[in-house]
Amino acid sequence: LYPNAHGDSIQFDYMLLSHTRLQEWSSLQKQFDDLFGIGKLPNVNHYEIVMFAMAYAKELEKTELLYDQFLRIDMLPT
Numbered sequence: 001l002y003p004n005a006h007g008d009s010i011q012f013d014y015m016l017l018s019h020t021r022l023q024e025w026s027s028l029q030k031q032f033d034d035l036f037g038i039g040k041l042p043n044v045n046h047y048e049i050v051m052f053a054m055a056y057a058k059e060l061e062k063t064e065l066l067y068d069q070f071l072r073i074d075m076l077p078t
Contacts (some may be wrong), residue, residue, distance in 0.1 A: 013045050020053040028053055044075055 012035055019028035032050050035042050042050075047070045054063040 012040075012042075013049070016046060016049040016053075020049060020056070023057070025053070025057055041073075047075060 012031065015031045016028060019025075019031055028050065032042065032046065035046065047066065051063050051066055051070070054060075054066065
């Protein structure tokens with residue numbers, strides 16, 4: 001699904017993907033928010049995974065809000 005997912009010491013990418021595949025939306029949001037809690041900003045892959053999950057769950061308004069945030073920090077989807 002996301003061949004570019006990579007693992008750093010905390011492996012947020014893989015956790016986000018796991019929550020997406022299992023459709024554990026609250027866990028997905030918590031994992032994403034936890035990035036900020038440890039002082040890291042989400043990277044392109046993090047945003048793309050979460051946007052995909054929200055769109056899949058038909059949360060289109062939330063998907064658009066996240067996409068706007070994504071663009072405001074000068075990131076572009078791949």
